[in-house]
Amino acid sequence: xxxxxxxxxxxxxxxTTDRVYKKAFTHEESLRMILNGECGxxxxxLMDTLRDLSEEIKAxxxxxxxx
Numbered sequence: 001x002x003x004x005x006x007x008x009x010x011x012x013x014x015x016t017t018d019r020v021y022k023k024a025f026t027h028e029e030s031l032r033m034i035l036n037g038e039c040g041x042x043x044x045x046l047m048d049t050l051r052d053l054s055e056e057i058k059a060x061x062x063x064x065x066x067x
Contacts, residue, residue: 004043008050011039016061027058
């Protein structure tokens with residue numbers, strides 16, 4: 001289970017971070033892509049948790065961007 005959590009966090013980070021080859025996606029767009037299975041398949045329990053914690057994750061992302 002821990003490896004699935006790390007994989008999900010890695011996908012979210014990759015989507016929401018600027019790269020040399022792409023601009024960062026917004027939290028909302030990244031969340032939509034993950035939940036729609038565009039970035040791989042994840043445990044349904046993790047998807048429920050991601051939905052439940054979406055606002056907290058968004059707040060952390062905004063704090064990361066400000067720094």
